[in-house]
Amino acid sequence: MTAKKIKNMEEFSKVSGISRPTLSKYFHDPESVRKTTKAKVESALEEYDYRPNIFAINQNRKLTKTIGILVPYLADPFFAEIVRMIERQCIEAGFWPIVFSAHGERELENNALATLKSLRPAGALIAPMGRNSDLDVLRAFTDEVPTVVFDSNVAVGKAFVGSNNFQSIPLMVDYLCRTGEPPCFLEMPPVNPNANKRRDAYCMAMERLGHDPQVIQTAGGDWGFERIGLEEGVRLIDERSLPSDTILCSNDRLAIGLLAAAYQKGLRVGHGPGCALRIAGHDDHPWSRFTCPPLTTVSQDYRAIAERSVHILFGIMSGEDAEEERPEILFEGKLVMRASA
Amino acid sequence: MTAKKIKNMEEFSKVSGISRPTLSKYFHDPESVRKTTKAKVESALEEYDYRPNIFAINQNRKLTKTIGILVPYLADPFFAEIVRMIERQCIEAGFWPIVFSAHGERELENNALATLKSLRPAGALIAPMGRNSDLDVLRAFTDEVPTVVFDSNVAVGKAFVGSNNFQSIPLMVDYLCRTGEPPCFLEMPPVNPNANKRRDAYCMAMERLGHDPQVIQTAGGDWGFERIGLEEGVRLIDERSLPSDTILCSNDRLAIGLLAAAYQKGLRVGHGPGCALRIAGHDDHPWSRFTCPPLTTVSQDYRAIAERSVHILFGIMSGEDAEEERPEILFEGKLVMRASA
DNA sequence: AACATATTTTTGCGCGCGTAAAATTTCGAT
DNA sequence: ATCGAAATTTTACGCGCGCAAAAATATGTT
Numbered sequence: 246m247t248a249k250k251i252k253n254m255e256e257f258s259k260v261s262g263i264s265r266p267t268l269s270k271y272f273h274d275p276e277s278v279r280k281t282t283k284a285k286v287e288s289a290l291e292e293y294d295y296r297p298n299i300f301a302i303n304q305n306r307k308l309t310k311t312i313g314i315l316v317p318y319l320a321d322p323f324f325a326e327i328v329r330m331i332e333r334q335c336i337e338a339g340f341w342p343i344v345f346s347a348h349g350e351r352e353l354e355n356n357a358l359a360t361l362k363s364l365r366p367a368g369a370l371i372a373p374m375g376r377n378s379d380l381d382v383l384r385a386f387t388d389e390v391p392t393v394v395f396d397s398n399v400a401v402g403k404a405f406v407g408s409n410n411f412q413s414i415p416l417m418v419d420y421l422c423r424t425g426e427p428p429c430f431l432e433m434p435p436v437n438p439n440a441n442k443r444r445d446a447y448c449m450a451m452e453r454l455g456h457d458p459q460v461i462q463t464a465g466g467d468w469g470f471e472r473i474g475l476e477e478g479v480r481l482i483d484e485r486s487l488p489s490d491t492i493l494c495s496n497d498r499l500a501i502g503l504l505a506a507a508y509q510k511g512l513r514v515g516h517g518p519g520c521a522l523r524i525a526g527h528d529d530h531p532w533s534r535f536t537c538p539p540l541t542t543v544s545q546d547y548r549a550i551a552e553r554s555v556h557i558l559f560g561i562m563s564g565e566d567a568e569e570e571r572p573e574i575l576f577e578g579k580l581v582m583r584a585s586a
Numbered sequence: 587m588t589a590k591k592i593k594n595m596e597e598f599s600k601v602s603g604i605s606r607p608t609l610s611k612y613f614h615d616p617e618s619v620r621k622t623t624k625a626k627v628e629s630a631l632e633e634y635d636y637r638p639n640i641f642a643i644n645q646n647r648k649l650t651k652t653i654g655i656l657v658p659y660l661a662d663p664f665f666a667e668i669v670r671m672i673e674r675q676c677i678e679a680g681f682w683p684i685v686f687s688a689h690g691e692r693e694l695e696n697n698a699l700a701t702l703k704s705l706r707p708a709g710a711l712i713a714p715m716g717r718n719s720d721l722d723v724l725r726a727f728t729d730e731v732p733t734v735v736f737d738s739n740v741a742v743g744k745a746f747v748g749s750n751n752f753q754s755i756p757l758m759v760d761y762l763c764r765t766g767e768p769p770c771f772l773e774m775p776p777v778n779p780n781a782n783k784r785r786d787a788y789c790m791a792m793e794r795l796g797h798d799p800q801v802i803q804t805a806g807g808d809w810g811f812e813r814i815g816l817e818e819g820v821r822l823i824d825e826r827s828l829p830s831d832t833i834l835c836s837n838d839r840l841a842i843g844l845l846a847a848a849y850q851k852g853l854r855v856g857h858g859p860g861c862a863l864r865i866a867g868h869d870d871h872p873w874s875r876f877t878c879p880p881l882t883t884v885s886q887d888y889r890a891i892a893e894r895s896v897h898i899l900f901g902i903m904s905g906e907d908a909e910e911e912r913p914e915i916l917f918e919g920k921l922v923m924r925a926s927a
Numbered sequence: 928a929a930c931a932t933a934t935t936t937t938t939g940c941g942c943g944c945g946t947a948a949a950a951t952t953t954c955g956a957t
Numbered sequence: 958a959t960c961g962a963a964a965t966t967t968t969a970c971g972c973g974c975g976c977a978a979a980a981a982t983a984t985g986t987t
Contacts, residue, residue, distance in 0.1 A: 252973090253972090253973055253974080254973070254974065255973080255974090263935085263936095264935065264936045264937075265936090265974085266935080266936075266937085266975085266976080266977095267934085267935055267936075269974070269975065269976080270935095273975090278934080278935085279933085279934060279935080279983085279984090281983095282934085282935080296700070296704050297973085297974075298645065298704070298972090298973055298974070299641075299704050299705060300640075300641040300642070300644045300645035300706075300972095300973080300974095301641070301645050301942095301972075301973035301974040301975085302973085302974065302975080303641045303974095304639065304641035304642050304645060304942060304943065304944090304973085304974075304975085305941080305942055305943095305973085305974055305975040305976075306974090306975065306976095307975090319660070319666055319669070319670065319685075320663065320666035320667050320669075320670050320872070322661060322663065322666075325660055325661035325663075325666055326661050328660070329660065329661050329687070329689055332687070332689070333689065336694075336697070341701065343684060344685050346670070346673070348670055348673070348674070353677075356677070359637065360640075360682065363637050363639070363640050364640060471873055471876045472876075475876060501873065501876050502876055504876075504878055505875075505876040505877070505878060505880065508878035508879060509880075531661070532812055532842065532873070534846075535812045535813075535816060535842050535843055535845075535846040536846070536877075536878070537845055537846060537849035537877070537878040538849060539846065539850075593943090594942085594943050594944080595943070595944065596943080596944095604965085604966095605965065605966045605967075606944085606966095607945085607946075607947095607965080607966075607967090608964085608965055608966075610944070610945065610946080611965095613944095614945090619964080619965085620953085620954090620963085620964060620965085622953095623964080623965080638943080638944075639942085639943050639944070641942095641943080641944095642942075642943035642944040642945085642972095643943085643944065643945080644944095645943085645944075645945085645972060645973065645974090646943085646944055646945040646946080646971080646972055646973095647944090647945065648945095
């Protein structure tokens with residue numbers, strides 16, 4: 246394209262020979278105009294440097310092309326990865342994903358929600374923090390914006406997509422009981438519904454197998470899970486207060502911290518001879534396969550969760566309001582057997 | 587606040603008893619109006635639900651309150667963490683950070699840049715992909731938007747903030763040579779200027795100490811560094827083609843993969859007796875302290891890089907164009923001695 | 928060639944707010 | 958109480974585009 250700069254659609258209309266309303270139609274959806282017109286516009290676009298003003302567009306359109314994405318903690322690889330996939334999906338569908346992270350703080354979550362709302366997005370995909378969320382704010386948001394909730398099933402929005410903890414945890418408990426000492430369960434203060442469900446699922450699974458559930462709750466409510474796993478792990482090992490040599494952690498990051506604690510204390514982790522501990526996680530975080538030993542865990546189907554969430558949201562956005570019930574799509578976890586348990 | 591919804595500033599002007607231009611001033615900068623006026627506005631804000639329309643604001647203001655942030659790969663914990671800090675800084679200063687990730691792809695980087703440009707941000711903080719970036723697009727962007735480049739020193743923008751590889755790498759090389767066999771250097775195909783600088787710094791440091799530099803370049807150009815480290819590590823160990831028992835990796839993620847390879851092959855890593863390998867990294871990634879053994883590395887000062895980048899950008903934005911030269915701020919790395927080397 | 932239909936053009940208003948200039952009010956200091 | 962500076966109000970226009978309705982034109986069919 247040449248150096249010619251076009252200020253607005255009016256000017257571009259002049260140089261391209263297409264009327265402004267038609268141009269408006271074209272930019273909204275290039276396929277909505279006649280092929281010959283489309284060609285004319287596009288050849289003009291190659292010659293002149295013009296992009297419609299985003300703000301002017303969105304000010305007047307009732308439906309923007311923006312998709313809001315909100316996660317509780319973007320530096321968590323689970324969310325980083327799932328956001329990556331969601332973003333890709335949105336872009337491919339011609340939408341503008343915009344990502345917010347609450348950084349683990351209620352105030353920032355509310356802030357992000359308010360900002361997002363004022364962006365008048367076509368839809369939103371949110372993973373609420375859970376217990377630390379401001380339910381009223383969430384509700385006010387989902388009342389206005391078509392929203393799919395993922396990962397953490399807070400009872401707002403038009404649908405939920407996540408993992409079935411009541412399938413995945415028993416899967417792991419069964420495996421651990423079958424192959425060694427029944428596991429105890431290491432959890433953090435339950436920051437979201439998943440944490441509670443996982444603990445309950447653990448207890449139920451243990452009782453069903455005739456074992457006493459042993460839940461160890463750690464202190465600390467921030468998002469430095471590995472650090473908590475390490476510190477609490479060292480403490481538990483020093484105090485010899487682990488009720489079992491097999492520990493199921495409520496998520497992989499906690500397990501990674503616990504692995505580090507075991508290493509520091511000279512305890513060999515794994516299921517072979519000479520191993521003092523078995524450690525298992527949940528989620529199959531991106532780097533769980535690279536721990537030493539590699540972490541046995543239950544995988545969440547990241548891709549499936551991302552794709553289904555986006556798919557459902559698009560359905561809702563295009564007016565398929567037929568659903569009476571708020572659907573809850575739960576994916577099954579798969580056992581990922583590695584060396585740690 | 588009550589259920590009363592206010593549609594626009596006009597209506598809010600009526601119910602608050604403050605004229606619209608003054609309200610406009612208030613929302614632009616609450617301190618720019620008289621204290622009594624500010625109080626009146628704020629008490630009205632508690633009673634009525636109103637937020638100025640973002641699009642209308644930005645359409646008319648020459649300078650928006652938006653700050654663009656672009657990183658090559660948000661799922662990389664280094665960037666996730668630094669973005670987290672940058673975002674916080676911006677919010678505290680009353681700006682609106684908006685985060686983009688190129689997901690390692692040139693097309694997406696260009697896309698993000700184009701979107702960002704049309705957002706007319708007050709400034710931008712970008713970490714270009716480097717070799718895979720489209721230099722012309724970067725230049726066109728930085729010509730229009732006041733930009734600070736961080737992490738990867740591509741020669742665009744008004745300033746650069748990053749780490750001094752020529753200080754940090756020799757620091758590690760010195761340490762490794764002093765305490766054992768001189769290291770070989772494991773790198774990936776150089777995706778950005780840092781990779782090249784680190785290799786060169788390694789070679790220079792080795793030669794200065796009278797040793798032969800041994801560079802091992804791995805295959806694979808994607809962002810799955812750990813996987814590459816694992817696969818290449820297994821191959822190198824199987825082939826017995828490691829030129830030294832001490833391996834300095836060009837970054838922690840590669841080192842983490844290599845640790846996994848060593849574990850898999852039954853090689854004990856560390857500097858104690860009975861250890862077959864020493865492995866060191868670079869960056870002090872958030873989870874390097876949780877590996878087994880904990881990773882010896884050189885820390886990058888995340889917080890300093892984030893804070894200085896933002897600080898410089900704000901300076902540029904407020905018109906301190908005095909700088910003739912494009913300043914390059916390089917932070918020194920600190921040796922982080924852990925158990926792996 | 929004549930017609931029905933689809934598409935484009937013309938015209939003109941509206942969105943919510945920024946901003947400028949002049950008139951008015953408020954405030955603090957004397 | 959008086960005055961001048963500072964803040965606010967009044968008035969009015971502009972930003973770039975969406976959108977609606979009517980008129981004009983293009984397209985495809987028989």
